[in-house]
Amino acid sequence: MDKGLQSDRNQLNVQELIENNKRKTSIGAKIERVIPWFLLLCAIVSVLTTLGILFTLLRESIGFFSDVSIWDFYTGTEWSPWSGSYGVAPLIGGTLLITLIATIVAVPLGLMSAIFLSEYASDKVRRIIKPVLEVLAGIPTVVYGYFALTFITPMFQGIIPDLGIFNALSGGFVVGIMIIPMVASLSEDAMNSVPNALREGAYGLGATKLEVVFKVVLPAAFSGIVASIVLAISRAIGETMIVTVAAGATPNLTFNPTESIQTMTAFIVQAATGDTSFGSTIYYSLYAVGMTLFVFTLIMNLFAQYISRKFREEY
Amino acid sequence: MLGQNDQSIQSRMQGRVLLNKILMVLFLLATTVGLVFLVLLFYRVLTQGIGYLSWDYITSFPAPFPQEAGIWAGIVGSVFLMVIVATFSVIIGVSTAIYLEEYAGKNKFTDFVRVNIQNLAGVPSIVFGLLGLTFFVYMFQFGYTLIAGGLTMALLILPVIVVASQESIRAVPAEIKEASYGMGATKWQTIRRVILPAAIPGILTGAIIALSRAIGETAPLIIVGAATAIYTLPDSLLARYTVMPIQIYKWTGRPQEEWQFVAGAGIIILLAVLLLMNSIAVLIRNKYQRRL
Numbered sequence: 107m108d109k110g111l112q113s114d115r116n117q118l119n120v121q122e123l124i125e126n127n128k129r130k131t132s133i134g135a136k137i138e139r140v141i142p143w144f145l146l147l148c149a150i151v152s153v154l155t156t157l158g159i160l161f162t163l164l165r166e167s168i169g170f171f172s173d174v175s176i177w178d179f180y181t182g183t184e185w186s187p188w189s190g191s192y193g194v195a196p197l198i199g200g201t202l203l204i205t206l207i208a209t210i211v212a213v214p215l216g217l218m219s220a221i222f223l224s225e226y227a228s229d230k231v232r233r234i235i236k237p238v239l240e241v242l243a244g245i246p247t248v249v250y251g252y253f254a255l256t257f258i259t260p261m262f263q264g265i266i267p268d269l270g271i272f273n274a275l276s277g278g279f280v281v282g283i284m285i286i287p288m289v290a291s292l293s294e295d296a297m298n299s300v301p302n303a304l305r306e307g308a309y310g311l312g313a314t315k316l317e318v319v320f321k322v323v324l325p326a327a328f329s330g331i332v333a334s335i336v337l338a339i340s341r342a343i344g345e346t347m348i349v350t351v352a353a354g355a356t357p358n359l360t361f362n363p364t365e366s367i368q369t370m371t372a373f374i375v376q377a378a379t380g381d382t383s384f385g386s387t388i389y390y391s392l393y394a395v396g397m398t399l400f401v402f403t404l405i406m407n408l409f410a411q412y413i414s415r416k417f418r419e420e421y
Numbered sequence: 422m423l424g425q426n427d428q429s430i431q432s433r434m435q436g437r438v439l440l441n442k443i444l445m446v447l448f449l450l451a452t453t454v455g456l457v458f459l460v461l462l463f464y465r466v467l468t469q470g471i472g473y474l475s476w477d478y479i480t481s482f483p484a485p486f487p488q489e490a491g492i493w494a495g496i497v498g499s500v501f502l503m504v505i506v507a508t509f510s511v512i513i514g515v516s517t518a519i520y521l522e523e524y525a526g527k528n529k530f531t532d533f534v535r536v537n538i539q540n541l542a543g544v545p546s547i548v549f550g551l552l553g554l555t556f557f558v559y560m561f562q563f564g565y566t567l568i569a570g571g572l573t574m575a576l577l578i579l580p581v582i583v584v585a586s587q588e589s590i591r592a593v594p595a596e597i598k599e600a601s602y603g604m605g606a607t608k609w610q611t612i613r614r615v616i617l618p619a620a621i622p623g624i625l626t627g628a629i630i631a632l633s634r635a636i637g638e639t640a641p642l643i644i645v646g647a648a649t650a651i652y653t654l655p656d657s658l659l660a661r662y663t664v665m666p667i668q669i670y671k672w673t674g675r676p677q678e679e680w681q682f683v684a685g686a687g688i689i690i691l692l693a694v695l696l697l698m699n700s701i702a703v704l705i706r707n708k709y710q711r712r713l
Contacts, residue, residue: 134607137609138607138608138609141609142520142524144516145516145517145519145520145524146520146524147516148512148513148514148516148517148520149516149517149520149521149525149534151513151517151576151579152517152534152537152538152541152579152580152583153533153534153537155541155552155576155579156537156540156541158552158555158556159544159548159549159551159552162551162552162555162556163548163551166555214451215451215454215455218447218448218451218452219448219451219452219455221448222445222448222449222451222452223452226445226448226449227452235452235456238456238459239452239455239456239459241459242455242458242459244633244634244637244695244699245462245637245692245695246636246637246638246639246666246691246695247637247638247639247640248637248639248666248669248670248673249462249466249637249669249688249691249692250462251670251673252466252669252673252681252684252685252688253461253462253465253466255673256465256469256673256681257461257462257465283455283458286454286455287455290452290455314437314438314440314441315441315445316437316440316441316444316445317437317441337543340543343545344544344545344546344547344548345545346545346546346547346639346640347639347640347666347670350640350670351670351673351674371545371547371640374547374550374551374644375547375640375643375644378550378554378643378644378646379643379649384559392551393551396547396548396551399545399547399548400544400545400548403543403544403545404540404543404544406543407540407543408540411539
């Protein structure tokens with residue numbers, strides 16, 4: 107009797123165990139099936155973000171272009187939305203002026219830094235200087251804006267006495283300083299990936315280090331260098347806070363860097379902080395300008411990707 | 422004849438060697454330019470801001486007079502915002518990375534997601550502000566609130582977190598994955614118990630660096646309406662808020678010189694926070710950089 111109960115219980119236990127086990131595996135199997143879908147859903151968020159950006163820019167821009175003709179927008183040369191002129195040229199001109207000044211500052215300095223770090227500096231020096239240089243890229247842009255307005259502009263005013271408080275020169279200059287590490291770091295990576303055998307071949311023929319740099323390393327790393335410059339330019343085009351703080355809010359179609367200008371990004375900030383009511387033409391103009399800006403940077407980014415894919419030298 | 426030739430070769434060689442030396446110095450100088458401006462920037466901020474930096478400054482709300490203004494609302498707002506940003510961006514970012522590295526097949530859709538993330542990283546931050554304005558502020562009717570700002574920023578730094586997580590997941594050696602499968606573990610068990618623990622230092626480092634970008638970001642928050650003057654702390658996700666960079670921006674824009682000192686003091690705090698975050702990231706990287 108006792109024995110029977112025991113075996114009965116044992117049987118029950120085994121059955122229960124099997125049941126339990128089945129239930130467990132079925133939960134496990136369920137998790138196993140559900141997880142990939144959850145992960146896929148998360149991956150789709152980034153796709154939705156892109157679609158959302160395209161959707162919002164397109165829809166609101168179309169709303170804008172029903173008020174203002176697209177022809178007037180892109181050919182007009184006067185931008186004063188509060189009195190109804192929507193010619194975007196001064197904003198594009200301002201953006202290009204800032205970008206040009208930044209490029210003139212950042213490309214030579216960035217490239218020379220990259221050459222020094224990759225070819226001349228010892229391993230120890232490189233390992234100290236490169237991260238310190240990259241700190242420049244991590245400083246918030248509003249801090250750069252403060253620096254441009256309160257330090258660089260007064261400094262330039264010492265050289266150019268009639269320089270206004272807000273001017274394209276110091277804005278563009280500081281944007282240039284900000285993108286130096288981008289040019290330097292990415293170009294240095296490109297130069298570093300040039301195989302040493304190529305360098306040694308040139309040394310063996312009696313070339314100096316400088317000749318190796320200009321005749322071997324730079325040509326071999328060309329695509330990476332161009333890509334780094336294009337990415338840095340794209341960054342300068344989209345830069346907002348430095349130009350908002352330091353370059354002014356005067357839509358001004360000029361190539362005189364000592365004047366106050368307004369970039370596309372600075373207008374967006376100005377209109378968003380002002381009393382712009384939802385649904386007004388100015389509200390929609392935010393998106394038309396944003397769309398133009400987006401297209402500029404997208405073209406630059408795709409161009410950089412194309413260059414580094416197409417002209418990559420494989421060793 | 423022969424001697425003359427020798428001499429010209431000699432002088433040519435000296436010229437080449439000299440040019441090499443001169444340009445080396447030039448390259449060195451160019452490298453120091455960036456460093457010099459970094460030092461100038463820190464020096465400028467410190468000398469301008471240190472006079473206004475005090476305990477009162479840290480614990481006060483914005484005020485109409487420079488002597489009484491403080492950054493407390495900005496500090497609290499930034500912290501709250503970062504909590505929201507971190508929650509959303511880390512969960513979605515790490516999940517995306519796991520999907521791309523472990524589950525996604527080699528097909529058009531996967532390629533599309535990858536290229537898409539790459540391009541998203543190059544979109545100017547202010548465009549994300551416009552996205553947030555349309556969707557979070559107006560369409561979802563969050564208004565100018567903490568949650569609208571947080572979600573906008575989460576999307577902004579999502580690509581950085583995805584890429585960093587992908588790299589650290591990829592760096593987990595195939596041997597230990599195979600060992601796990603060999604013991605009979607399922608795919609998800611292997612991911613949860615083997616791959617993620619090994620990849621977490623890299624993911625954390627990437628996440629902290631991405632968050633340190635978010636904490637200094639100003640432009641998108643201006644667009645989605647972070648307040649510039651606020652005298653209460655946010656008490657819910659649907660409360661108005663401000664953050665440190667917005668306060669700094671506002672003070673910098675005022676014409677009186679005293680306000681620039683107030684802004685300078687704010688920048689010191691912001692940079693100190695950034696320094697702290699980056700040091701933690703470096704510490705984690707150094708501690709766990711190892712031996713798999």
